[in-house]
Amino acid sequence: MSDRPLLMIPGPVEVSPEVLAAAAAPPPGHLAPGLVEAFARCLRAMRTVWGADASAVPMLVPGSGTIAMEMAVCNLLAPGDQALVVNSGFFSSRMAEMVRRRGARVEQVTADPGAHPEVDEIDQRLGRLSAAGDAAKVLFATHVDTSTAVRVDAQRLAEVGRKHGALVVFDGVCATAGERLEMSAWGADLVLTASQKVLGTAPGVALLMLSEKAMDARRRLGSPPPLCLDFLSWLPIMNAYEAGEKAYFSTPPTSLIMGLDASFEAMTRDLDGWFDRHERIGHAMRAVWKSIGLEIIPASEEIAANTLSAVRYPDGVDATLCAKIAARGVVVAPGLHPKMADRYFRVGHMGDVLFHPAKLRRTIEAICGGLGDAGYSVDVGAALDAFDSAAANESVQ
Ligand code: PMP
Numbered sequence: 001m002s003d004r005p006l007l008m009i010p011g012p013v014e015v016s017p018e019v020l021a022a023a024a025a026p027p028p029g030h031l032a033p034g035l036v037e038a039f040a041r042c043l044r045a046m047r048t049v050w051g052a053d054a055s056a057v058p059m060l061v062p063g064s065g066t067i068a069m070e071m072a073v074c075n076l077l078a079p080g081d082q083a084l085v086v087n088s089g090f091f092s093s094r095m096a097e098m099v100r101r102r103g104a105r106v107e108q109v110t111a112d113p114g115a116h117p118e119v120d121e122i123d124q125r126l127g128r129l130s131a132a133g134d135a136a137k138v139l140f141a142t143h144v145d146t147s148t149a150v151r152v153d154a155q156r157l158a159e160v161g162r163k164h165g166a167l168v169v170f171d172g173v174c175a176t177a178g179e180r181l182e183m184s185a186w187g188a189d190l191v192l193t194a195s196q197k198v199l200g201t202a203p204g205v206a207l208l209m210l211s212e213k214a215m216d217a218r219r220r221l222g223s224p225p226p227l228c229l230d231f232l233s234w235l236p237i238m239n240a241y242e243a244g245e246k247a248y249f250s251t252p253p254t255s256l257i258m259g260l261d262a263s264f265e266a267m268t269r270d271l272d273g274w275f276d277r278h279e280r281i282g283h284a285m286r287a288v289w290k291s292i293g294l295e296i297i298p299a300s301e302e303i304a305a306n307t308l309s310a311v312r313y314p315d316g317v318d319a320t321l322c323a324k325i326a327a328r329g330v331v332v333a334p335g336l337h338p339k340m341a342d343r344y345f346r347v348g349h350m351g352d353v354l355f356h357p358a359k360l361r362r363t364i365e366a367i368c369g370g371l372g373d374a375g376y377s378v379d380v381g382a383a384l385d386a387f388d389s390a391a392a393n394e395s396v397q
Helices: 017-024 033-050 065-076 090-101 119-131 154-163 212-219 231-242 254-268 271-291 321-326 351-355 357-373 380-391
Strands: 057-062 082-086 105-109 138-142 167-171 190-194 205-210 308-312 344-348
Touching: 017 254, 033 057, 033 205, 033 231, 033 254, 057 065, 057 231, 065 090, 065 167, 065 190, 065 205, 065 212, 082 090, 082 119, 090 105, 090 138, 090 167, 105 119, 119 154, 138 154, 154 167, 167 212, 205 212, 205 254, 212 231, 254 271, 254 351, 271 308, 271 351, 271 357, 271 380, 321 344, 321 357, 351 357, 357 380
Parallel strands: 082 105, 082 138, 138 167, 167 190
Antiparallel strands: 057 205, 190 205, 308 344
8 A cells, every 4th residue: 555645535636647747847837838738728628528519618717616606606697686506415505605695696496415406396496487577597506516426417407497598507516527518519508617626637727618608698797797707807818828829817827737738638538438437437336335235325326426426324333434444545525415414425436546446446445444443344355346347347457
């Protein structure tokens, strides 16, 4: 076992040696030719990974996932506007709070932890708002809720959002590049994420893809957002970089852009294989939990995310489990949903680590060992067999 703990939380995640080397070089200037080229490649790769057509606008700005969420809210909503939030957990509630602070009005459709609101319910709620002359301008949803590992049906939500004339926004922080997405074909208007999750780079870059309709909505907005969050501040910069020209509004995180470029390069070499790997490993990790008698938080396999697992503590085991696993050299995360944070733990399985089965096996061994230390003995051999056979329908070398 190496001395460095393995970081298996749902972001930040393990970073590949190629990304690390690219980001660890002396920071380039924001106008340096190498940076401009890397920036342009990242913006182009974003279109491919998001499934976005040529009319969409990719943006890479300094910041976190939360900043990307704030940009979505304050560029699309003015005070007084109506929004609907599909609340599937912790981060959907954050989105609703941002809408409120913008002075806009928010309705929420909620679900029990481990479930998500049904699409038909969203359809009906949007219909009722329209019938009352108060149509929702924006429909927000969290593609994968990191607090419960629940994935919503983004394609169907986009469909009902469009049907009712709402802009459709997905927080893809724990999903984008790990869960399949066809942003333009599905008709979504904004999908955002951050660099430290599936994109496998250090935290610090917020990434957004906007439809033409989203950009138009910003142009028509009566109440401009703060300058540094304004799509219109960044649009000419993104246009210039994508055309291979230098530009300046506010200094981008140049080292992180170099890292992202390396990450996108690896991902887009075989994007279908990359998504497939996320599906297969997600499934294999769930097979592991089942083989050792643990239950997952998502109510069904169908809505369980591929990028992380949220796993209930078995009887007799409590939140000290994470420390026991950490003592075995693997860092996993405790629960996060406010209604039940002390009842489960979370394991990230996204990005480059999926191409290193030895690290995944080390994670499984540490979790099984930690469970044993907590008094819940499991058969680690059975867990590893479950992983291997579920992961093996193609070589996971
Ligand atoms: N949304 C989701 C779904 C997330 O998982 C996170 C981070 N865990 C965020 C938003 C916020 O991102 P950040 O921590 O980069 O601000």
